[in-house]
Amino acid sequence: MLGLEGLQALIEALAARGHDVIGPVERDGAIIYDHIAGIADLPTGRTDRQEAGSYRLENRSDDALFGYAVGPQSWKRYLHRPIETLFRVRRVGEELAFDPPRDQAGRTAFIGVRSCELAAIAIQDRVLQGGRYVNTEYGARRAQTFLVAVNCGDPSATCFCTSMDTGPRAGGGYDIALTELLDGRHEFLAEPGTDAGAALLAYLPTRPANEADWQAAHDVTDRAAANMKRHMPGKGLKEALQDNPEHARWDDVARRCLACANCTLVCPTCFCTTIEDRSDLDGQGAERVRRWDSCFTRDFSYVHGGSVRTQTRSRYRQWMTHKLAHWWDQFGSSGCVGCGRCIAWCPVGIDITAEAAAFVEGQE
Template identity: 60%
Template sequence: MVEALKGRGYRVVAPTVRDQAIVYGDIDGADELPRGWGDVQEAGRYRLARRDDEALFGYAVGPQSWKAHLHPSVQRLWTARRRGDAVTVEAEPPAAERFAFIGVRACELKAIAIQDRVFLGGAHVDPYYQARREGAFIVAVNCGQAGGTCFCVSMDAGPRVEAGFDLALTELLDGEHRFLVEAGSAAGREVLAGLSTRPAAEADVAAAETVIARTAASMGRQMRSDDLHDLLLGNLEHPRWDEVADRCLTCANCTMVCPTCFCTSAEDASDLAGAESSRTQRWDSCFTLDFSHMGGGSVRASARSRYRQWMTHKLATWVDQFGSSGCVGCGRCISWCPVGIDITEEAAAIRASRADAVEAGS
C-alpha cells in the first residue's frame, strides 16, 4: 500500500516511534510503522510499552494529530519587498504536495470533519487548509485498543470509522496477522484494486466486529455529553472553576495537542535593512495572556477565566458556532496535561454539585 501511494505521487505520512512517543512522520515502507508497540496513558502520563504481538496499530493516539499537516503550526501568508520606491507584495502560494495519511483513527476523522467546517464551511475559506485537505488520501484504522484516557464513545466519535476515508483497515491478530480493508471512495477502490488481496470471509468480518466491540467496551473514560451545553453555560460562576485554576499552569498543552483547536495569531517581521517583511500565521491558544489582549490589557487575565473559556467553548459554545461539539474524546488533553487535569472529571464535578443542590432544595 505504501509503495502504491508513493507511486501515485503522494507524500506518505504515518505513525512512527520517535522520542519515546508515537508521532506522525514520513515513511518509505511498512517497516517504519510502530510494530509491536503499545502505549499506557493516564491523566498527566504517557509512555510506550512493548506488546506481546506484532501489531502495527496497537496503540491509542500520541501527542500529535493530523492537524499538524492540514493546519500547520507555522504558515507564511505573504512577503513584501521594497526595491527603490516600489513595493511588491506576494501572497504565499498554497502547498502543491499531496498527502497520504495512514493510521487515521475514528476520533481523528471526526476532528478533521470539524476543522473542515471551521476552515471550509464559512464565507471565508482558508486556501492553505483547502489545498492540503483536497489532496489528501486517508487510510483509516478501526481502533483495536482503547487508551486509558479515551472517551470517543461518549462523544459519538469512535472507535468505528464511519465516513470520510478512502480506505479503512481493521487489524486482526487472531492467529493470522491480517487486515480487513474497506474502500470508502473511488480513489480508495482504485488503490485497493492494485493490491494483493483476497475476498473477506464471514469469519474475517465477524472478527473485525469483535475487535471494534471490545474496544468500545474498554474505554478508559466516559463523559455524559447530552446536557453539556446548558450545564456549562448555566454554571459560569461555579466554584469548580476556582479549584481547577489552582492546578492549571495555563501552559496551553491541551490546546496544542487537541485535534480540533484552531486558534492562531499573526506575526509581522522585517529584515534589518527594511527591504523585506513578511506576515506569518502561528498556532495560538486561549490560555495565553496575549490572545485576549486588547487596548486596556488582557480580557481573560486569570487562569480561572482562561480554563473556563477553553472548556465552555470546546463543549458548549462550539455547538452554537458550528453545530457540533469541539471534542472528539481522544483524551490527549488529559494525557498531556502536566498536572493531570481531566476534562471528563471537571464536567462530572459540575454536574454532581448541581444535582446535589437540586436534591437539597427539594
C-alpha cells in the same frame, strides 16, 4: 483482505501516485506522525500506556503495527500548520514586491487515521472551510489528502470516543479503512470509503473477505469499545456549563492549571491562530505569518489596551465552555472528539471528563 505485503504495496502505490505518505513512527519516546516509506517505519510491537499527565511506550506481546492509541501530535499539524507564511514582501528600489508563500500544497496520504481523528478533521473542515471565512491554505491541502483509517483495537485509558460517538470504529470520512487482525494471522480487513479508495484497493494484492473476517474485524472494535475506561457526561452538560459562569469549580481548576496551553496545542480540533509580521534585520523584507495561538495565553484576549481574561480561571472556563457548550451553538457539534490528548499531555493531569462531570453532578 490485505496481508503485510499488501499494506506495503498500498504505501508504495500512494507514493507512486505522487503522495507524500505520512504515518505513525516512534520518535523520542512517543508515537508521532512523519514521513514513511513502508511498513518497516511503523512502530512494530509497540503500545502506549496513557493516564492523566502521563504517557509512555511499552512492548506488546505481538507484532501489531497499529497497537496503540493517539500520541501527542494530530494530523492538524499537516493540514492546519503550526506556522504558515501568508506572504513575503521585498523592497525593490522605491517599490514593494509581494511574493506568495513558497510552501505550495501537494498530494499527501495519511496512514493510520483513527476514528476520533476523522471526526476531528471533519470538525476542522466545518470550521476552516464551511463558513464565510475560508482558510484557503487548509482547503488546498485537504483537497489533496488521501485518508487511510485504522480502526482501534487498543484504546488508551485516556480515550473516551464512545461517549462522543466518534469511535472506535470509523463511520466515514476515509478513503480506505483498515482493521488489523492478529488472531493467529496478520492481516487487514480493508474497506473502501470512496471511489478513489476502491480504485486503489483494486490495484493491490487482496483476497475477498469472508464472513469470519468481518466478524473478527467487528470483534476488534467491539472489544475496544468495551474497554473504554473514561466517559464524558452528555445529558445536561451544555446547559450546566453555560448556566454556571461563577461556579466554584472554575476556581478549583484554576488552582491546578498552569495555563501552559498544552491542552490546546495537542487538541486536534482547536483551531485558533494569531497573525505576526516579521521584518528582516536589514530592512529589505518582511513576512506575515499565521501561527497557532491558545486561549490560555494572556495576549489571546488582548483588546485595545489590555487582556480581558487576566485570570487562569477565566481562560480555563473559556476553553472548556467553548469546546463542550458554545461549539454546539456555533458549529452544530461538540468541539471534543474524545481523543484524550489533553488529559495525557496536561502536566498536572487535569482531566476534562472529570471537570465536566463536576458540573453535571452539581446540577443534580
